[in-house]
Amino acid sequence: MTIKENKSIVWVTPNHFIDVDLQIVPYLAKTFKIHWIVLGKENRPTAYGNIETICKKIKSLTTEYYTINGKWYMPYQFFKYRKFFKYVISLPSNIIYIDSALTFWIYYAAAYTLPKEKVILATHNVKTPKGARLEHFVRFFMKKTLNNFYNFHVFSKNQEKYLKNTIQGKNILYAPLTLKDYGEKKPRTENPEITNFLSFGHIRRYKRIDLLINAAQKLHEEVEIPFKITIAGNCTSWEKYQKLIKYPQLFDLKIGFINDDEVSDLFSNADFLVLPYQDLAQSGAITVAFNYHIPVITSDIIQFREFVENGKNGFLFKSEDINDLKCSMYKALMLKKDNKYNTLVESSKQFVKNNYALSSIAEKYTDYFNKF
Structure with missing residues (x-):
């Protein structure tokens, strides 16, 4: 497999999705140059330690934390996220991968700021589940996202099929979630007869x-x-x-x-x-x-x-x-x-x-x- 030279990725992961990307990002950094931005107030420890500990031996992988304070629904979040996305654009990259749903002010900041041709959006809920939290609100912004961006990552074949049937002409990656590993399986401490x-x-x-x-x-x-x-x-x-x-x-x-x-x-x-x-x-x-x-x-x-x-x-x-x-x-x-x-x-x-x-x-x- 031939890899294009100097291909680099800015990878954005919210703190609550660390377990989704924790294995795949370091693995892909063997092939690509990745700058990994974690959105969150602090480094959330994992079963294997902090992200810096996991990633420090990989020369082609750098990490940083970026904090955006405040309630997600407040209007000023538009300006905070626009500032963040402008910072993301300023970093050298061929690809901007964002593992986050674009809802409300985040969506508008992304839609007006990001270069859509190089942005890949990880879409965990192309089809919003019935009974999900803020179901109609989330469904509305997912529809806007699908209409106004081009490149999407889906994590299941049924979501890939749903996306293809919903809207034409999108560039879709199907790759499943990696296994979520929270440390070695331990000896059972509870009665195995139950x-x-x-x-x-x-x-x-x-x-x-x-x-x-x-x-x-x-x-x-x-x-x-x-x-x-x-x-x-x-x-x-x-x-x-x-x-x-x-x-x-x-x-x-x-x-x-x-x-x-x-x-x-x-x-x-x-x-x-x-x-x-x-x-x-x-x-x-x-x-x-x-x-x-x-x-x-x-x-x-x-x-x-x-x-x-x-x-x-x-x-x-x-x-x-x-x-x-x-x-x-x-x-x-x-x-x-x-x-x-x-x-x-x-x-x-x-x-x-x-x-x-x-x-x-x-x-x-x-x-x-x-x-x-």
Whole structure:
């Protein structure tokens, strides 16, 4: 593969998306010269240390932090982001890669400032999930973004298909999320005889945690096989879910912000990750499960069907169907009881090996970047 000489990239990542870019940016810096700008008040530590520690040995990768204070919705943010984007333009680059949604003042600052022919936008939610936070607002600005920019990175095949069907003539990179690694898998500290179903990540309406709670309680009433439900994630309206719980002893609740150094423990003690979403663009949580070789139970929406082979690396259930979710969880329990769980784990490992090798993901980026 021939690399164009002196190709350089300015890469912008908001602090909350560090885990998305943490593996791919240093890997791509073996091929390209990258200046990595992290937007945030401070360096968010990762499971492997600070970004500077990770990147300091890579001569072609430089990093800096850029802070933009204030509420995102205030009008003065337009001027702050315009100043930031002007700074980005001033840096030598062939490509400007931005891993952030352009909403409200950020969108207007970007649209009026950035050279669109060299900007690539990572679009995590081309199709805004139903029930997402500020759903209609976000959908409006995504439509404006798609209409007024040219180069987009999508992280799933279904989002690529949706984008191509929605608007013509865009230059699209499809490359999946890299596996999210929060440190080595640890020895299990909880009773392995009790099957642990894990729900992990920010709790939003479209993720249908209510389905999980109700299905688990129905299963608890029907079987004597021991299991528990761990729900870990931040939620601004947990009270409505708490009211659904009839059997508190069935649930291990960790409601609140989950620190990076807690994630490995959560997955090391989990047997299955449960994702009962009614809609989504793509799931970051599933890539954490893949990293720790945890089989998944997901709804059968199209976004999950490209990741889950029913019965081979997890289970699919009919979306929004409590009884079908209950049945999938029962199948999972029986796998543990019949000592067939490890077969599912090995199948999941093979799926990850075939589809999520960092080198093959990076090659997709490289081929796309070489066209600029």
